Amino acid sequence: MDYENGEVDGEGEAGYNNSHRAFLQAFLARSVLTVDEIKPIFAAVQTAHGRPTLTGDITEPEITNAIHTLNSRLSLLDLEIRSTRSQHQDRTLVFALVNTTSDPLTQAATTRTPEEIAFVKRVLDAMFEENNTPNREVMAVQRNRALQLARVREQRQSHVNEHDDEEENGTATQTQTIGITIPQAEKVLRDFVSEGWFEKSRAQYYSLAPRALMELRSWLKEVYNDPADDESGEEAVVRIRDCEGCREIVTVGQRCGNRGCGVRLHEHCTQLFFRGQRSGERKCPKCKQEWTGSDFVGEKAVAGAGRRGTGRVESEEVDDEDE
Template identity: 30%
Template sequence: MVSVNDIDRLFLQSILSRRIVSDKLFKLLWMKCKDAAKAVNPGLEVDVTETSDQLMGRMNKKLDPLNLEIKTIYDEHSGIKLYGLINGTGDPNAQLATSYTVSEIAFFKAIVQQIMLGNDECYSISSMAALRESNPIKPKMTKSQAEGVLNSFVTSGWLLKSSRGRYSLAPRTLMELGLYLKNTYDNDGYVECTVCMEILTRGTRCWNSPCQARLHHWCYDRFSKTRAEYECPRCRENWSLPANKERMIPIGEEAAKEGYDDLPRRRRADSEEEDEMEVDEDTEEERPQRKKSAPKKGRAAQAESEDEEPEPTQTQSSAQNDDEDEPSQPARRRIRRKV
């Protein structure tokens, strides 16, 4: 006989198959699951007053032993509430391990790094720049293989690709890897909305350079429409003036200008040493050899002294030159007489 537990399992399976759903679809799926159960068991009693948040809390209690969780996030542009069933570890290796190889996960993490460390908080990367991130990956990826993996990241909901061909982080990545992004890029690319305190990769920020106020598009719209005059929640600059509205600075792909991806790319601190070593090696190969080298000590100097012949002194050189100038004479035999 069908029970309430069967409804819960059917609902979780429907969420798992979709990964991320809107608030509207979240409610619709729950209603369809209840209707399907009642069709089999008309006498089944189901709580019809349960809200979406209450339903999510009840599901999470069942998912906790499995290290799974239903979380919510708001779409950064539209503000639509999204629900997703995620792995509680929050690590890219665990999240992507079931669908991607080790090299493909390394490729994804390299792309995420370049998106998070983009110039002027553009939080996006061009197609060519994304493909370049596959070059250091071992085993080596061909260009067609890298393009295929990039398309897979998009279709799986990890990345977004705009009409300009730029990649950015999708809501699934922000939801499932939010903890990883915060721990990895905190104070170095990771920013939060001043209003909702959620991660921000597209929105707007105050034009006052020392000010740290940043808002999602929908947070800014809601913030500005609730009052006739409004000011920056941080520095108190007047945002309501028409002239000041135009001074707001975009965050996200709108901030990406032509040539941004050709600029020197930033790297995290743990990879800067590797980059410096590569630069030093290249520089050393291009640098011409010096005529005189610095004096060496210890075994290195002793080894060189044994390998190299000593240079003749000035007296030895002049004597050697004189010997070379004189004609060669036959060797004389000394005869010893007996007395």
């Protein structure tokens, strides 16, 4: 490798050096990296600069320091490297290069057609509205259902205004089919998985991957949570909730058994959270009801609803008629 000949291979201004450059290049190529993917990159750069380093020698604080230095530069470009842990039991530490200003669907517009973006929005609506009701917080959408959303019939009201001065001015409803083809939808879903936005489970459910959770954090709440409206007296609707332990969004985890209670915890956060409470005597910190550990958020909530003997159609129009 031919790194900037003549430049001193040491600390540049503010400690920014070739390791940081190489690190940033890796992020520009991949966008999402796990801690185990970062370590060998670090080790290779150090070794290339005369400090033979093994992957196993790289520590998490070293990585965190490097990211800190990088972020101070990236902020000028409205970019930031964020990290989060996977919501699954492995708790893998994941880093992603995140755009801090424009909303994610606007960013996607540089690589996707408007029709593809509209399809992705319908898939997100299916995750966070259709499959996320007070009784069933699945927050994931099955592949078949996602593909049904490729093409949708849209009703358009067009104003009929032939007789300006008559009362009969009315609206005509036109129905048109909009969207993308099934193969196009399949490709978008495949790309979203390989780019680290979506995860696909064995049972063919799509859900948000760590990259999306990092990047969509505030957007999801803006779009899917409705604040209470004092004037109309409407109560707040909270579809996206944070973990009581780590304060990150929960789309896979546990919920309080009390349907009216908003406390959620990641599976692995329960251990830390209830430390000090004897297991079997775990109580919800808000409503004090016993914490069951068997009320779930995520794909497991599908089975959970059935287990309660209330049937699959527990809440409104959640199920596909054609299955």
